[in-house]
Amino acid sequence: MPSPLRIGLAGLGTVGAGVVRLLDQNASLIASRAGRPIAVVAVSARDRARERGIDLSRFGWEDDASALPAREDVDVVVELVGGADGPALTLARATLGLGKSLVTANKAMLAHHGLELARLSDRTGALLRFEAAVAGGIPVIKGLREGAAANQLTRVYGILNGTCNYILTRMAREESEFADVLAEAQGAGFAEADPAFDIDGIDAAHKLAVLSALAFGVRPDLGAVSIAGIRPVTLADIRQAEALGYEVRLVGLAERAGEALSQRVAPSLVPARHPLAAIEGALNAVVAEGDHVGRLLFVGAGAGAGPTASAVVADLVGIARGEAGPAFSLPADALVALPPAPAAARAGRFYIRLRVEDRPGVLADLTAALRDSGVSIESLNQPASGADGLALVVMVTHDCAETAVAAAVDRMAALPAVVDPPLLMPILPLEG
Amino acid sequence: MPSPLRIGLAGLGTVGAGVVRLLDQNASLIASRAGRPIAVVAVSARDRARERGIDLSRFGWEDDASALPAREDVDVVVELVGGADGPALTLARATLGLGKSLVTANKAMLAHHGLELARLSDRTGALLRFEAAVAGGIPVIKGLREGAAANQLTRVYGILNGTCNYILTRMAREESEFADVLAEAQGAGFAEADPAFDIDGIDAAHKLAVLSALAFGVRPDLGAVSIAGIRPVTLADIRQAEALGYEVRLVGLAERAGEALSQRVAPSLVPARHPLAAIEGALNAVVAEGDHVGRLLFVGAGAGAGPTASAVVADLVGIARGEAGPAFSLPADALVALPPAPAAARAGRFYIRLRVEDRPGVLADLTAALRDSGVSIESLNQPASGADGLALVVMVTHDCAETAVAAAVDRMAALPAVVDPPLLMPILPLEG
Numbered sequence: 001m002p003s004p005l006r007i008g009l010a011g012l013g014t015v016g017a018g019v020v021r022l023l024d025q026n027a028s029l030i031a032s033r034a035g036r037p038i039a040v041v042a043v044s045a046r047d048r049a050r051e052r053g054i055d056l057s058r059f060g061w062e063d064d065a066s067a068l069p070a071r072e073d074v075d076v077v078v079e080l081v082g083g084a085d086g087p088a089l090t091l092a093r094a095t096l097g098l099g100k101s102l103v104t105a106n107k108a109m110l111a112h113h114g115l116e117l118a119r120l121s122d123r124t125g126a127l128l129r130f131e132a133a134v135a136g137g138i139p140v141i142k143g144l145r146e147g148a149a150a151n152q153l154t155r156v157y158g159i160l161n162g163t164c165n166y167i168l169t170r171m172a173r174e175e176s177e178f179a180d181v182l183a184e185a186q187g188a189g190f191a192e193a194d195p196a197f198d199i200d201g202i203d204a205a206h207k208l209a210v211l212s213a214l215a216f217g218v219r220p221d222l223g224a225v226s227i228a229g230i231r232p233v234t235l236a237d238i239r240q241a242e243a244l245g246y247e248v249r250l251v252g253l254a255e256r257a258g259e260a261l262s263q264r265v266a267p268s269l270v271p272a273r274h275p276l277a278a279i280e281g282a283l284n285a286v287v288a289e290g291d292h293v294g295r296l297l298f299v300g301a302g303a304g305a306g307p308t309a310s311a312v313v314a315d316l317v318g319i320a321r322g323e324a325g326p327a328f329s330l331p332a333d334a335l336v337a338l339p340p341a342p343a344a345a346r347a348g349r350f351y352i353r354l355r356v357e358d359r360p361g362v363l364a365d366l367t368a369a370l371r372d373s374g375v376s377i378e379s380l381n382q383p384a385s386g387a388d389g390l391a392l393v394v395m396v397t398h399d400c401a402e403t404a405v406a407a408a409v410d411r412m413a414a415l416p417a418v419v420d421p422p423l424l425m426p427i428l429p430l431e432g
Numbered sequence: 433m434p435s436p437l438r439i440g441l442a443g444l445g446t447v448g449a450g451v452v453r454l455l456d457q458n459a460s461l462i463a464s465r466a467g468r469p470i471a472v473v474a475v476s477a478r479d480r481a482r483e484r485g486i487d488l489s490r491f492g493w494e495d496d497a498s499a500l501p502a503r504e505d506v507d508v509v510v511e512l513v514g515g516a517d518g519p520a521l522t523l524a525r526a527t528l529g530l531g532k533s534l535v536t537a538n539k540a541m542l543a544h545h546g547l548e549l550a551r552l553s554d555r556t557g558a559l560l561r562f563e564a565a566v567a568g569g570i571p572v573i574k575g576l577r578e579g580a581a582a583n584q585l586t587r588v589y590g591i592l593n594g595t596c597n598y599i600l601t602r603m604a605r606e607e608s609e610f611a612d613v614l615a616e617a618q619g620a621g622f623a624e625a626d627p628a629f630d631i632d633g634i635d636a637a638h639k640l641a642v643l644s645a646l647a648f649g650v651r652p653d654l655g656a657v658s659i660a661g662i663r664p665v666t667l668a669d670i671r672q673a674e675a676l677g678y679e680v681r682l683v684g685l686a687e688r689a690g691e692a693l694s695q696r697v698a699p700s701l702v703p704a705r706h707p708l709a710a711i712e713g714a715l716n717a718v719v720a721e722g723d724h725v726g727r728l729l730f731v732g733a734g735a736g737a738g739p740t741a742s743a744v745v746a747d748l749v750g751i752a753r754g755e756a757g758p759a760f761s762l763p764a765d766a767l768v769a770l771p772p773a774p775a776a777a778r779a780g781r782f783y784i785r786l787r788v789e790d791r792p793g794v795l796a797d798l799t800a801a802l803r804d805s806g807v808s809i810e811s812l813n814q815p816a817s818g819a820d821g822l823a824l825v826v827m828v829t830h831d832c833a834e835t836a837v838a839a840a841v842d843r844m845a846a847l848p849a850v851v852d853p854p855l856l857m858p859i860l861p862l863e864g
Contacts, residue, residue: 149465294569
């Protein structure tokens, strides 16, 4: 049997413990598929004594994770510490700088420092791999880097945050409002105590920046992603969307717009017959559209110890087999800094929801705002008013520039009869 | 720029011409992703003069494809000749025997001779790659070999033949019978003039044998696959299935059954809420269920020049990057010959459809046949009789052994009142 690939593992939370368990449970299967055993030799975590259900006594221990790559008995470091900067980044730099390969699930670090780390990887020849950073167990990084490698990709998009999808689909199924489902999800462990990263779309934006780099050969650039979260989505929006033939999903979407790249995370209306409309609960899904392959869809568990560990170990198997190639498919110096697409270049249909005082003349003011912004609408619905004397108004536009509809919404928001901030959601087309 | 990877291409049908076009159109993108250019240098086909819309004058020509691997200017051979034996097999043996890597879309050859070719690949160190052999452009071979490599897989199944799926979904949508849709599909180029390979399930069985080898570490063994096609499926079956909450799909399914492996291709009832029920037209879809990753779903175009060429070139990119590893994930000598699961070990719920003479006593005879075989039923439906005095009887069983339900169907088929051969279809469970 050839010598094992020796792993230094930093971070022993849910995923880290899952990696240890997976390597234990499927050791012989993994060794035969990888061509050599894969063995954790040293670990690092904040608290050595915490009960994790795994025996740590057989591993070396480092109080400081950044000591792992310097160990002579470590070939590859697995970084599961998390956080865009701090100890995770120190560890990543130390590992790649020493010419040892790094496997990470850290989308925040990749979105912020992916270019620097990819350059370091190119320079030292150490691999940087991150299948677990996007869409948990779904092999979508490999799907883009390898499976779709022959294609010019036109769009990449998907449901990239399981917490948001869980909340939106529970709201729909249980007729519940956002705040109630969030509280319930926190109780059940499906949402963090501080849920902002998830529900405000930041986690999905990190993942989208990583997907964009792979798909379009651009530098990962979180600042180029336009981000909106799901807090403003109400049960009424979901019901109105359903009545119009759509489901509401938090969609991260990147697409070429001439010489620019549009990257957007937003709660969106997805046609009921679109495959993303069928993605329920904590599942993730990614669609990649290529010039030769057409539309590819990948679906699976986006989080959890088992699926994420599966993706981490898939990367380790690839390294053990001797795979090669740059982190983002192209050499880091070939990654370009495409400018973000201006909102004027982004077009499509949009959903607008307003809460207005229920009195004569309001609709005339709203439609005047649309006219003055050059936006024409396909439908306008005004469900029965509530007991509070306020009415819901829901509009679907024809194709228009995002700048135009945004201007219309600004005009409407300034009207005295419009009570809450309006909600604007893009509508995903059924076909590419 | 490093030296190009030089390709000898055998077979210039739809897919072969598509590979030439793809390598032309995306040449610079592919070169930067692969780290070196990928260039066709020599080709072989039956008819040199045929108009294909591509300029062959820049390539070397071989009348005999098996001369390609011996050429000094060829590094890798792409085999798109087709056929389990004959010229394709001769070419594959010659290529791998000379230590040159082979990329093939030939599922029939892999299902029949995959073990021999994998052994040859292991011996000479040449790679054997076949992403295009299963599910067209969908990177499901890489998904299993790499993405799910850390998992013990419990089941792999899917819609593996686009022609059958096209026919079944057209029947449902257009209220048409099998023969009419087949004729129309042949006219539109979606079905071959001789459609037997597709509609009798043989093509899907080839692909299932290849998936099983990768997923379960078994030798590809077409003889171990139980095969039924879609010819006996009527519009009435599709309507009855829909009324019961199912869609009819040709499903290829492989799963462990103790120390045996069950591999079956059969028209099957798929629950309306199962992701495979949403797969329409010529799309393909593969589900892989792993012990850590859970359920993964891959969807995309299962055939056509663009998607298949995309998969062929994806393999070439991997070879250009220097990827390594055995054909079926494990060394060929480690692949085991699991016995086929006996039908008695296969259990589940089943759909039974009979056409019977519409007279008193028939139902009593049918239910007696079920009782005598130890099969209990969940439902029995008898839609209104036709003008021919014949009645349709549709039954759904509770969980039972396949041997038991097969015995019951045999008993029923022997009854004088049962007119046509009964149709027995397995019901796919919603969850694994």
